[in-house]
Amino acid sequence: MSRKGRTGRGRFLLAAALLLALSVGFEKEFGAAGRGSGAAPLLYLPSGRYLKVASLGYDELLADVLYLWSIQYYSNYDIGDRYVYLEHIYKDVITELDPRYLDPYLIGAMIMSAEAQDPEMALRLLDKGIAKNPDQWILPFEAGFLCYQTLRDYPRSSRYFEQAAAVPGVPPIVQRFKAEMTRRAGDIRASLGEWAGIYDAATDDYVRTIAWKHVHDLRVQVDLEDLTAAIAAYRDRFGRAPAGLAQLRTAGLLAEIPRDPEGRDYVYEPQSGRPSYGGVSILGR
């Protein structure tokens, strides 16, 4: 190449470097303002049903890309109105593109309940996940946990744990949560039956010990409830409390007088007419 040619090329390279440096500076200074901020740009994000058509078979990849973007977007605390389209992004777009993709259900529900403070929205997303993935126990388990921990809605939580427990291959902890929620929902007899089932099916000492503690305390609760009801019935019939618990059997109000889990008689005070447990509750209830 001639000297003239080299000089000409050098000028072009210099011009290119100068223009590139200017464009970088310009983008840094004005780029963000031009793009807009907040949730407004998401207004035009179409539903997943339309994106599925437009993705031409790359719907799983598009779901990945949108999920990655959503993680970065919802981690940015500078965007004040970022939760405006939260349900649309996860429920109508990402999980519509790939309904078998579990993480958007779990992480989306976590953002909805913990960050956006909208647990009902999180439950709607998890309900969709449960409907689309009936073979995955983790989704009803998460929904049950949300109802238990955030909403304190134990009957609803119990129903979700029951759904999770019905999935084959579910870890034993789900049954334990289910039994505990049944108790918290107020059905101690059903809970006792479930804990007894867990105790019988336990294959390791750890689970067996936990189950035994619950069976122990629930057994005491159920027995005291039965005795209290029988004493009340006795009082209605004879106008006074029985002198001893054995009279409840004599009167035909109980087929057998229950003994506590340690095999001792329950303590009974004829003056107050109240039965009680002579031992200590293991779980401190």
Added chain:
Amino acid sequence: MTGRILAIALNTFREAIRNRILYLLLVFAVALILCAQTLSLLTVGSEEKIIKDFGLATIDLFGVLTAVLMGIGLVSREIERRTVYVLLAKPIHRAEFVLGKYAGLVLTLLVNTAIMALCFVLLLLAKGIFDPGILLAIALLFLQFLLITAIAVLFSCLSNPIVSCILTLALYAVGHLLWSFDLLRARLAAPWARALCAGLQRLLPDLAPFDVKGQVVHGIPLPPGTVAYAFVYLALYGGAVLALACAAFQRKEMQ
């Protein structure tokens, strides 16, 4: 006959591997497959899914691009450069020329796909997330490339490269949207329109049987007969398209 087709195929393969577009696509594909590793750092959970989705989609996309970009000029470029006259002056049937060109590109695609698959599998093995189902998904994608190549060759016999490229890509898009014809048919009132819609659905290439990326990544068992169906469909539909390409080239007037 087989010998002549093989000779043309090997010649086409040699020509293809000298093409810079092939290397450009291959380098991009390998770079993107390796990028999946970086992308997975941005996520919360699901790293395995993202790496597999990204790798399979890259192999799919770049395989199709290779098939289209190289297939569309396969015959028309020979005519344009007038090299076809040298070949056809020899005792070669025109159909042998088309089939030889097709076979050469298939060989190129086989090597191309094998290189992309090797990089992907090595990445999966390094991450400890390899699943043999991935190989099945790649094999079915390769069958899809064969069908796309046949379509590109047909258009290459009928038209110039730009028109061929547009038409092939349009059929590729439609091939992934045939399921939406059911939705369209349900909304059509006129019986003739519904019949036309159903006819088009049957007539257009169906690429869905070759796409099991989602099932493989999610570990969903494939319905029995999926692979056999894809093979038979490719043999029948691809064969029909190649026969049409041969017929079109047979009728083509060389000036």
